Amino acid sequence: QPIGEAFANGPLVGRDVVVDASQILGGMERAGQGWKMLMESLAAGRSISLPALSIGAVQLAARVVGAYGTVREQFDTPIGRFEGVEELMAPIAGHAYFMTAARDLTCGALDQGEHPAVISAIMKAYLTQGMRECINHAMDIRAGAAIQRGPRNILARAYQAVPIGITVEGSNVLTRSMIIYGQGAIRCHPFIQDEIDAVAAGDLEKFDRSLFGHLNLIGRNAARAWILGLTGGRLASGHVNAFAAPYFRSLSRFSAAFACASEVAMLTLGGKLKRREKISGRLADCLAWMYLASATLKRYADEWQKDDDRALVAWSCEYALYRVQQALDGICQNLDNRVAGRLLRWIVLPLGLRQRLPDDQLGSQAARTLLGDHDDRARLTADIFVPGPDEAGLGRLEEALDRAVAAIHVETKLRDAVRAGTLDRAPGLALAENGLASGIINAEEFEILADADDARSEAIQVDSFTPNQYRQLKG
Numbered sequence: 001q002p003i004g005e006a007f008a009n010g011p012l013v014g015r016d017v018v019v020d021a022s023q024i025l026g027g028m029e030r031a032g033q034g035w036k037m038l039m040e041s042l043a044a045g046r047s048i049s050l051p052a053l054s055i056g057a058v059q060l061a062a063r064v065v066g067a068y069g070t071v072r073e074q075f076d077t078p079i080g081r082f083e084g085v086e087e088l089m090a091p092i093a094g095h096a097y098f099m100t101a102a103r104d105l106t107c108g109a110l111d112q113g114e115h116p117a118v119i120s121a122i123m124k125a126y127l128t129q130g131m132r133e134c135i136n137h138a139m140d141i142r143a144g145a146a147i148q149r150g151p152r153n154i155l156a157r158a159y160q161a162v163p164i165g166i167t168v169e170g171s172n173v174l175t176r177s178m179i180i181y182g183q184g185a186i187r188c189h190p191f192i193q194d195e196i197d198a199v200a201a202g203d204l205e206k207f208d209r210s211l212f213g214h215l216n217l218i219g220r221n222a223a224r225a226w227i228l229g230l231t232g233g234r235l236a237s238g239h240v241n242a243f244a245a246p247y248f249r250s251l252s253r254f255s256a257a258f259a260c261a262s263e264v265a266m267l268t269l270g271g272k273l274k275r276r277e278k279i280s281g282r283l284a285d286c287l288a289w290m291y292l293a294s295a296t297l298k299r300y301a302d303e304w305q306k307d308d309d310r311a312l313v314a315w316s317c318e319y320a321l322y323r324v325q326q327a328l329d330g331i332c333q334n335l336d337n338r339v340a341g342r343l344l345r346w347i348v349l350p351l352g353l354r355q356r357l358p359d360d361q362l363g364s365q366a367a368r369t370l371l372g373d374h375d376d377r378a379r380l381t382a383d384i385f386v387p388g389p390d391e392a393g394l395g396r397l398e399e400a401l402d403r404a405v406a407a408i409h410v411e412t413k414l415r416d417a418v419r420a421g422t423l424d425r426a427p428g429l430a431l432a433e434n435g436l437a438s439g440i441i442n443a444e445e446f447e448i449l450a451d452a453d454d455a456r457s458e459a460i461q462v463d464s465f466t467p468n469q470y471r472q473l474k475g
Contacts, residue, residue, distance in 0.1 A: 005161045009168070039117065042169065046120035047106045050165050054131035055099050056384055057158045061138035062096040063381040064154050064394065065089055066370030067401040068142060071456050076427070079141075080371045083360070088137040089367035090315060090358070095130045096380045097309070098292050098316040101299035102127065118184040122288040125175040128165040135159050149473065150463025151392040177277035180284035185266065185273075191217065192266075218263050222347050225260040228253035229350045241305055244297055247317040250355075251293055254324045257348035258286045261331050264344045268337045279334060285327035293320035308376055311365035318358045325355040372405055392463075400452075400459035407452035410445040429453050 002009050024031055069080025069089060079085050106123055109116055135158050139146040146155050166172050170179060186192050191214040198207035228236055233246075233253035262283060269276055296316045300309060332345035358366070369376035389399035414435045417423035426434050432449040435441045441449075465473060 002164050002167075003160055005157075005164060007161075007164055007168075040115050043115040043117040043120050044110055046124040046169050047110055047116065050169060051099075051103055051106070051123045051127045053161075053165055054127040055096075055103055057131045057162075058092065058096050058099055058134045059381040059384045060158060060394075061134045061155065062092050062370055063377070063384060063386070064397065065092055065138050065141045066372075066377045067394075067397045068145075068459075070371050071397065071400045071404050071459050073456065078371070080367070083364075085141055086364050086367040088141055089370055090363035091319075092134045092137055093366045093370050093380065094312060094315040094319060094358075095134050097299070097312040098296040098320070099127050099130055100380075100383070101316075102292050102295040104302075105295040105298055118180055118188070118287075119291065121170070121175050121180045121183065122284075122291055124169055125172045125180070125284075126288045126292065128162075129172060131165060132162045135162055145460065145462050148462035150465070152396075152461065152463050154393040154397070176284050176288075177281040178274070180287065181280040182274060184287070185262065185283075218260075221256055221259040221263065225253070225256040226347045226350060228256055229348055232351070232354070243310060244300060244305070244313070247293065247297055247313075247321070250317075250321050251290060251297075254286070254290060254321065254328070257328055258283070258290065258324070260348055261286070261328055261344060264340055265331065265335065268335055268340045272336075276336075279331060282327040282330045282334075286324050286331075289320040289323040289327070293317050293324075296320070308369075311362060312369060312376075312380075315358045315362055315366040318356070318362070322355045322357050325349070325353060329353060372401075396455075397459045400455035403448075403452040403455040407448050410441055410449050413441060413445075 001007075021028060021031070025037060026033070030037065066080070066089075069085060070078050072079045074082070080089065102123060106116065106119055109119070135155060138155055139159055142155060146153065146159075149156065186196075191210045194210040195207060195214065198204075198210055228249075233249035236249040236252035265273055265279055265283065269279065273280060293316070296313055300306075300313045303309065328348050329345070332341045332349070335341035335344065369380070371377075386398060387393075387395035389395050410432075414423065414431055417435065417438075417440045418425055418431075423431070423435055423438055423440055425431070429450065432441065432446055432453075436443065436446045
């Protein structure tokens, strides 16, 4: 029973067990192909189950922090407006966007009958890691409400289950350091497999043809990586529109850089590369974050290039491209052949580390897509179930959000009166009472504020129990 969750996982024990040959999956003709069948199953399954779990958890986190950041107030200000909270909300919004984009792209390939083993490993490892980061951020924002057990706690079970997603179907350490690049390096290369086959068959003509084709590829990739790096990718094609074009160009530039770094790593390390898991892990980072950025741009293009999504697209792409850059830099610094490492860095990063993480202004824009009643919040969390107001956790929080939004126009009238000097400052509902007495708001507007205040108070409460109730809760 992993971490107390409903996830069946355990040994099968038997004595004198005989499995009839007729029970072999696929019949007798598939005898001896079990490992291949398992790998094909994982190639599809790793693209579906754990990514779906991860996206559901991240969308839940986005829904919760968006509502809580609006409903929960400190110093008469929604906490979502504080920069410290914004800093945690921005990654949740960005991950919700690009993880869903990657899901759509990958499942589209599966629907067409593909078995993308490398991409499925990327999806499993990087989306479950994204889930871990976003749930941690959401727990920090919810603070005390996130750690008290009970029906009002919306995130605790997701937080508790995160390590299961990180661990099963190939742990993330194994997947990142060995599977992603290890599976793709030879199988996806246009010449290496032919070279290996030619050596095994003693076919000198085929070997020469493959070798010289390989050398030509290395030269073209190195030249392209250096030129695109030197020009910031400006010579690559942009596509879509002026907003997205720089991100497409940067992806073209880093794609060439990744190809060059891959060749240098294989050339200088040879068979040792499979044991240099830190290097192969960084190569996996390059490939994975380029795929996630590509999925982001495809979603933006497919959804009619919505202006409302620009902050999320920009945040996601800048974050992904920064991760690619840092992975490339790590490869250059840690190759055994230091001369090759310095030469590679001069080729793939000729102007140094120019890519930056999303700045504070962009982070604020991304975070604010989750606050209030924005349509963006609904679209980012469209795949999760939202319960009714009778549910003690998310349902009541959503109800409090609706009432808080309905009261905004009344709160604005009171704040304007305070600024104009026609109404004295007062905390909480006392300000509304003074506004009613002064005729600034009417009785109906006062009731709207009172309802919103009651809903806020109810939504931010945590569960408390009598000793008997607590003993029952512990079971």
